[in-house]
Amino acid sequence: MASSLHDAPSAAVNGTSAAAADSKSQVHKKPRLYADPSPPLFTPSDILSEFSHHDPTVARINNGSFGSCPSSVISAQNDFRLQWLRQPDDFYFNQLQPKILQSRTIIKDLINADHVDEVSIVDNATTAAAIVLQQIAWGFAEGKFDHGDAAVMLHYAYGAVKKSVEAYVTRAGGYVIEVPLPFPVNSADEIVHEFRQALQRGKQNGRRVRLAVIDHVTSMPTVVIPVKELVTICREEGVDQVFVDAAHGIGCVDIDMKQIGADFYTSNLHKWYFCPPSVAFLYCKRSVNNSDLHHPVVSHEYGNGLAIESAWIGTRDYSAQLVVPKVLEFINRFEGGINGIKKRNHECVVEMGQMLVEAWGTHLGCPPEMCSSMVMVGLPACLGISSDRDALNLRTCLREKFAVEVPIYYRSPKDGEEGGVTGYARISYQVYNKAEDYYKFRDAINQLVDNAFTCASLPNS
Amino acid sequence: MNSTSISAAVTPQPLFITPAEVCSEFSYHHPSVARINNGGFGCCPSSLISYQRQIQMQWLRQPDEFFFNQLQPGMLRSRNVIKDLINADHVDEVSIVDNVSTAISIVLQHMAWGFAEGKFHSGDATVMFHCAYGAVKKSVEAYFVRAGGYVIEVPLPFPVNSDDEILQEFRQALDKSKQNGRRVRLAIIDHVTFMPTVVMPVKQLVSICREAGIDHVFIDAAHGIGCVDVDMKQIGADFYTSNLHKWLFCPPSAAFLYCRKSNQSSALHHPVVTHQYGNGLATESSWIGTRDYSAQLVVPKVLEFVNRFEGGIDGIKRRNHDAVVDMGEMLAKAWGTQLGCPPHMCSSMVMVGLPACLHVSSDQDSWKLRTYLRDKFGVEVSIYYRPPKDGEVGPLTGYARISYQVYNKVDDYYKFRDAINQLVHDAFTCASLPDSYIRLV
Numbered sequence: 001m002a003s004s005l006h007d008a009p010s011a012a013v014n015g016t017s018a019a020a021a022d023s024k025s026q027v028h029k030k031p032r033l034y035a036d037p038s039p040p041l042f043t044p045s046d047i048l049s050e051f052s053h054h055d056p057t058v059a060r061i062n063n064g065s066f067g068s069c070p071s072s073v074i075s076a077q078n079d080f081r082l083q084w085l086r087q088p089d090d091f092y093f094n095q096l097q098p099k100i101l102q103s104r105t106i107i108k109d110l111i112n113a114d115h116v117d118e119v120s121i122v123d124n125a126t127t128a129a130a131i132v133l134q135q136i137a138w139g140f141a142e143g144k145f146d147h148g149d150a151a152v153m154l155h156y157a158y159g160a161v162k163k164s165v166e167a168y169v170t171r172a173g174g175y176v177i178e179v180p181l182p183f184p185v186n187s188a189d190e191i192v193h194e195f196r197q198a199l200q201r202g203k204q205n206g207r208r209v210r211l212a213v214i215d216h217v218t219s220m221p222t223v224v225i226p227v228k229e230l231v232t233i234c235r236e237e238g239v240d241q242v243f244v245d246a247a248h249g250i251g252c253v254d255i256d257m258k259q260i261g262a263d264f265y266t267s268n269l270h271k272w273y274f275c276p277p278s279v280a281f282l283y284c285k286r287s288v289n290n291s292d293l294h295h296p297v298v299s300h301e302y303g304n305g306l307a308i309e310s311a312w313i314g315t316r317d318y319s320a321q322l323v324v325p326k327v328l329e330f331i332n333r334f335e336g337g338i339n340g341i342k343k344r345n346h347e348c349v350v351e352m353g354q355m356l357v358e359a360w361g362t363h364l365g366c367p368p369e370m371c372s373s374m375v376m377v378g379l380p381a382c383l384g385i386s387s388d389r390d391a392l393n394l395r396t397c398l399r400e401k402f403a404v405e406v407p408i409y410y411r412s413p414k415d416g417e418e419g420g421v422t423g424y425a426r427i428s429y430q431v432y433n434k435a436e437d438y439y440k441f442r443d444a445i446n447q448l449v450d451n452a453f454t455c456a457s458l459p460n461s
Numbered sequence: 462m463n464s465t466s467i468s469a470a471v472t473p474q475p476l477f478i479t480p481a482e483v484c485s486e487f488s489y490h491h492p493s494v495a496r497i498n499n500g501g502f503g504c505c506p507s508s509l510i511s512y513q514r515q516i517q518m519q520w521l522r523q524p525d526e527f528f529f530n531q532l533q534p535g536m537l538r539s540r541n542v543i544k545d546l547i548n549a550d551h552v553d554e555v556s557i558v559d560n561v562s563t564a565i566s567i568v569l570q571h572m573a574w575g576f577a578e579g580k581f582h583s584g585d586a587t588v589m590f591h592c593a594y595g596a597v598k599k600s601v602e603a604y605f606v607r608a609g610g611y612v613i614e615v616p617l618p619f620p621v622n623s624d625d626e627i628l629q630e631f632r633q634a635l636d637k638s639k640q641n642g643r644r645v646r647l648a649i650i651d652h653v654t655f656m657p658t659v660v661m662p663v664k665q666l667v668s669i670c671r672e673a674g675i676d677h678v679f680i681d682a683a684h685g686i687g688c689v690d691v692d693m694k695q696i697g698a699d700f701y702t703s704n705l706h707k708w709l710f711c712p713p714s715a716a717f718l719y720c721r722k723s724n725q726s727s728a729l730h731h732p733v734v735t736h737q738y739g740n741g742l743a744t745e746s747s748w749i750g751t752r753d754y755s756a757q758l759v760v761p762k763v764l765e766f767v768n769r770f771e772g773g774i775d776g777i778k779r780r781n782h783d784a785v786v787d788m789g790e791m792l793a794k795a796w797g798t799q800l801g802c803p804p805h806m807c808s809s810m811v812m813v814g815l816p817a818c819l820h821v822s823s824d825q826d827s828w829k830l831r832t833y834l835r836d837k838f839g840v841e842v843s844i845y846y847r848p849p850k851d852g853e854v855g856p857l858t859g860y861a862r863i864s865y866q867v868y869n870k871v872d873d874y875y876k877f878r879d880a881i882n883q884l885v886h887d888a889f890t891c892a893s894l895p896d897s898y899i900r901l902v
Contacts (some may be wrong), residue, residue: 055523064753066524074521076512084713085510087491088502089841093832108872123733126750130733141577141608160750164734171578188612213756277520278752295564297559298600314562314596315502315706316714317756405525 042333050330051432059242059404059437064248064374067271076326077276080319085178096318100311103324107281110338111265112256120282120307121321122295125247126160128266128282129213130360132243133168135293136211140172145210147173150202152239153213154179161213161245177202181223182363183411185374188226195230199237209239216246217253220409222374222426223366224253226440232259248272250281251338252345252372257283270320272373272430273338274327279320282306283367334431341393341431345373349429353377353439356427358374359442360449365424374428378421380449385410385423390455394423397458402444404437469623478769487868490800495840495873496662499864500684500810503707512762513712515778516755522796534756536747543717546774547701548692556718556743556759561683562596564702564718565649567742568679569604571729572647576608581646583609586638588631588675589649592617592656597681610646613638617654619847620801620812622861624662631666635673645675652682652703655690656845658810658862660689667697683893684708686717687767687774688808693719706756708809708866709774710766715757718742771869777867779807788874789813792863795878796885801860810864812845814857816885821846821859826891828899830859831876838880 054060060068080099084091104119113119122128139145143436151169153161156180158276165176176440181197202209212234216227227244234242243260249255249267251274252331257265265283269275284293284306295305297313330336350368357363365376385391392409398404409424427438478486486506488498520527540555549555558564575581587605589597591614593728601612609657615634618626638645648670652663663680670678678698685691685703687710693701701719705711720729720742747754767774786804789811793799801812821827828842834840843862850856863874 053518053522055526058523058526060523062525066528069521081510082489084502085505086489087494087496087841089498090491090494090835092502123752124750126735127733133734134732137577137606140575160735163736163738167730167734173575268751276753279749293604297563297569298569298596298603299562300595300599302596302599302603313562315704315715316559317712317753320753399526399529405523425897 010240012446039329039333041335046333047431054432057403058399059402059406059440060431061427061433061437061441062405062407063430063433064219064271064426065407066277067124067268068430068432069270069274069276070330073323073326073330073367074276076323077319080322081317084317084319090392091292097311099322100318103279103321104281104307106324106328107269110250110255111281111283112258113283114258115286116268117305117307118257118283118286119425120284120295120310122266122280122282122310124270124278124280125158125245125266125268126164128264128280129161129164129243129245130168130296131282131293132211132264132266133164133297133325134239136174136241137168137172138292139210140169140174141173145219146208147203147207148175149210150175150177151211151213152177152179152198152202152209154181154215154218154225156181156183156218156223157213157215158219158245158247158440165213169211173389175202181218183221183223184363185223185370186367188370191223191225192229192233196233199233199239203237204441209234209237212239212242212261214242214244216244216255216265217248217374219247220360220407220426221365221376221411222248222372223376224370224372227260227262235261247280248372251342252374253342256374257285263287269327274330275323278322279324282310326354343414343431346371348433349373349375349427352429352435353427356425356438356442356445362421373430376424376426379408379423379425379445381419381422381423382449382454383445384456386455389460390458391423393458393460394455398441398444402440402447404441404444406441477771490868493839494835495838495842495876497863497865497869497877498841498843498872499866499869500707500862501688501709501841502657502713502866503704503845504866504868505706505710505712506766509759509762509766510712511709513755513759516758517753520753520755524545532758535758535893537566538742538752539715539757540717540747542764543705546686546691547719548694549716549719550694550720552694553741554719554722555745556701556720556731556746557760558716558746560714560716561671561681561702561704562600562704564700564716565597565600566604566732567682567718567729568677568700569600570646570732572610572677573608574728575646576605576610581608581610582644584611585609585646586611586613587645587649588613588615588634588638588645590651590654590661591616592619592634592654592657593649593651594681599650605647606840611643613643613645617657617659619659619829620661620799621806622803624665624806627659627661628665629671630670635669635675639673645673647677647679649679649681650676650698652680652691652701653684653800653808653810654861655683656843657801657812657847658684658808659812660806660808663696663698671697684808684810687778688810689778693721699723705760705763710763711759712756715760718746719727778809781865781867782807784869785809785811785863787794788865788871789863792861792874792878792881796881798857809866810862812860812862815844815859815861815881817855817857817859818879818888818890820890820892823889825896825899826894827859829894830891832899833862833894834877834880838876838878838883840877842877850870 108116209271243264244262246267251272268280270278295309301309356377362378391410395408544555679700680698681857682703687708730747737745792813798814827846831844845860
C-alpha cells in the first residue's frame with residue numbers, strides 16, 4: 001500500500017508549525033480565532049475520536065452525499081441549541097444576528113468575496129438554486145424576459161436543480177437547453193466544446209440566454225468542470241447571468257469568487273466543510289443585474305437584501321449556521337488547513353480508485369486531474385447493471401449484505417457499444433476514511449463476481 | 462424492535478405527570494427569568510430535546526441508511542399524528558414545513574402564479590386584518606402585490622368587546638370591495654392575532670367568506686394547535702397553518718400546512734424544489750434537500766408527552782387559559798388597568814393594560830420598555846403600543862401580552878407586577894430611555 005494513504009496529519013506539535021503557518025498565508029485575511037500558541041495538529045487518534053459516532057461497521061465511502069461532522073462541532077452546535085431554548089428572546093435579540101454575521105464574514109474570506117453583503121447563508125444548495133431561479137421566473141412574469149428566452153444547464157446537473165429549472169424557468173415560459181457531456185470523459189476540452197455548441201443553440205432564432213447553470217463538480221457522474229473557462233465563454237456569448245452550482249465546492253475544490261467570476265455561486269458547507277446539517281452559502285456578486293434576489297420564505301426582513309432576509313426566515317433552528325467559526329478551528333488543526341485536507345483527500349481517492357480498477361480490471365470515469373475528493377470507478381461488466389433501478393438495488397445490496405455505503409451510477413451504453421462498463425461507483429475520501437474501507441468494497445465486489453451475481457437476480461423492491 | 466429506529470409506539474403511563482416532573486422537564490430554562498412570553502418562541506421539554514438528539518445522532522451515524530429507510534416513514538408518522546389532532550380527512554392534506562412563515566409563502570407563491578398564468582387579473586384582491594403578522598404582510602407584498610394584486614385591510618378594534626365587532630368590520634370591508642367590483646381571491650385570517658392578541662371568530666369569518674364568494678380562505682394559526690381548538694372540518698377553511706413549536710412543545714421548528722383536498726390544492730408547491738417536485742406538496746415538503754428534519758420527526762413523541770397531562774392537550778389548553786386570565790386580572794387589578802378583551806376571546810395569552818403614566822407612546826417605546834424589563838428586572842414579556850384614537854381621553858396606550866404555559870408559576874407574574882409597580886413608583890417614563898436602548902440588530 002502506498003504511503004500517501006497513511007500520510008495522516010503530523011503528530012501534535014505545540015506552537016505554530018511551519019505548515020500551519022503556510023496555510024495561514026494561503027487563505028489571506030483569515031481571522032485568528034485563538035491566541036498564540038496555535039492548538040496542536042490532530043493526531044490520527046484525535047480524528048478517530050472526532051468521528052467515533054459514525055457507524056463503525058460501515059465502510060462509509062460516500063461522504064459526497066451527506067457529508068460529515070466531527071463531535072466537537074456537534075457539541076458546539078448543541079450548546080447553541082441549548083442557549084436558544086434556555087432564553088430564546090434574549091438569544092434572538094442579542095446573539096443570533098451577530099453570530100450569523102460572524103459566520104458570513106468567515107465565509108467571505110474563505111471564498112475571496114469582496115464584501116460580506118455578497119454572502120448569504122441558506123440551508124443548502126437546493127435552496128440557493130430556488131432563490132436564483134425564482135428571480136428568473138419573475139423576469140418572465142414581469143416582461144423583462146421574452147417568452148422562449150433560454151436557460152442553459154448541464155445534462156448532468158443535479159436532479160433537484162433540473163426540477164427547479166422546470167418549476168421556475170420552463171413554467172414561466174423559458175426554454176431550457178441541456179449540454180450533453182461525454183462520460184467517461186477524457187479532458188476538460190471535451191466539456192468546453194459541448195458547452196460552446198449548446199450556447200450557440202441557445203442563441204438561435206434571436207433568443208437571449210438569460211441564465212447558465214454550471215456545476216463546479218457534477219454529482220453523478222462526478223467530474224470537475226472547468227468553470228472558469230465556461231464562465232468566460234458565457235461572458236463572450238452575452239449570457240445575462242451565470243450561476244455556479246458547487247454543492248460539492250468548498251472543501252472539495254478550490255473556490256475563489258474573483259477567479260471564477262460568476263454572478264452567483266453556491267456551495268454546501270455540510271458536505272466537505274464539516275458543518276452539521278445543514279448550511280450553505282450563496283454568493284451574489286454585487287451588480288445591478290442581480291439586485292432583485294429574495295429568499296422565498298418571506299419575513300419582516302423582506303427588502304433588506306438577500307443576506308439579511310436569509311438570516312431570519314421565521315423561528316427555526318439556526319444553530320448549524322452559527323458553528324462556522326468552530327469548524328474553522330477544527331480545520332486549522334489539520335496540516336495545511338482546508339487546502340491540506342483537499343490535497344490529501346484527492347490523492348487518496350485517486351489512489352483508492354486506481355487500486356479498485358486494478359483489482360476489477362475496469363477504469364476510472366475521468367483522468368485524475370478532473371477528480372476532486374470523489375472519483376467514478378468502473379464496476380465489472382458481469383454484474384449486469386442495466387438500469388437506474390439496478391444501480392439503486394446494487395447499492396442497497398452493498399449496504400445490507402456487505403455494510404458498504406457507496407452510490408452506484410448507471411451509464412447507458414451508447415450505440416454500438418457492447419459488453420462495456422455500465423456501472424460506476426462514486427467513491428469519496430474524507431479525513432475519517434481508511435484504506436480498509438476500500439478493501440472492504442473491493443472484496444465485496446469480488447465476492448459478487450465470484451458468486452456470478454447479476455443485478456437481474458435482485459428483487460425489484 | 463430495533464431500538465435505533467424511530468418508534469411511534471405509545472408508552473403507557475400509569476400516572477399523570479407530576480408538578481415536580483414538569484419542573485424538571487423545564488429546569489433548563491433560565492432560572493432567574495420570569496418567562497411569560499411563551500407566545501414568542503414556544504418551549505420544549507428536556508425529554509423531547511433528548512429524543513430529538515437521538516434522532517440527530519442516528520442521522521449523523523449513517524445518513525444514507527437513515528435517508529433511505531427511516532426519514533420518509535418517520536415524516537408520514539408525524540403527518541398522521543397531526544391529521545388526527547386536527548380532524549383532517551386525509552393525510553395527503555397535511556404537509557409539514559418549518560414554520561408558518563414558510564406555509565404563508567407557499568400559499569402566496571401559488572397566488573402569484575395565478576396572476577402570472579392569467580387565472581387572476583390585475584387588481585384582484587386579498588383581504589386581511591390590519592394587525593396581521595408583519596412577516597405575513599411582507600409575504601403578501603412580495604408575492605400578491607408584486608404580481609398585480611390589491612390588498613384590502615380590515616381594521617381590528619382594540620380593545621375589543623365581542624366577536625360581533627370583528628365580524629362587522631370584516632363584512633363592511635367585503636361589502637366595500639364588492640361595490641368597487643373587485644374580485645377577492647384570497648382571505649387571510651388569523652386564528653389568534655399576535656399583537657394585540659385576540660381569538661378571532663374564524664368559523665363565522667369563513668362562512669362570511671363563502672357567502673361573499675371568495676376563492677380561497679387561508680387561516681394563519683401561528684398560535685393554533687395547543688392554544689385554541691383546531692378542527693379542520695369545523696372551521697372549513699381551504700388552507701390552515703399552525704406552528705407546533707409554539708404551543709405543542711415541539712423543538713424548533715415544525716409547523717403544518719393543511720390544504721383541503723380540491724382541484725386547487727394539488728397545484729401548491731414548496732418553493733425549495735427537489736426531485737420530489739410534482740408529487741404533491743406533502744411529499745415535496747418532506748424532502749427539501751439535506752437538512753436536519755429531526756424537529757419534524759419527534760411529533761409522535763410530543764403527543765406522548767402531551768398525553769401525560771390530565772386531559773391531554775385539551776386539559777393543558779383549558780388550564781393555560783384559566784391561569785392566564787387569572788393572572789391577567791390580578792395584574793389589571795394591581796395596576797388599575799384592564800384586559801384588552803373579554804376572557805372568552807383570550808387563548809393562552811391575554812393583553813394586560815399597562816399604567817398610563819409609563820407613557821408608552823410609540824412602537825419604539827414598547828421595544829425599549831421590553832428590553833428594560835428583560836435587562837433590569839429579568840422579566841421576558843412582549844409589549845404592544847396601542848395608538849390612541851381621535852377623541853379618546855387618557856386611553857391606555859401600552860399593553861403587555863402575557864402567556865401561560867405549563868412551566869409557568871404565579872411568581873412569574875408577581876415579579877412582573879412588582880417590576881411595573883416599581884417603575885411607576887420611580888416615576889419612570891419610556892422617554893427616559895435613550896433611543897439607542899433597543900439592541901435590535
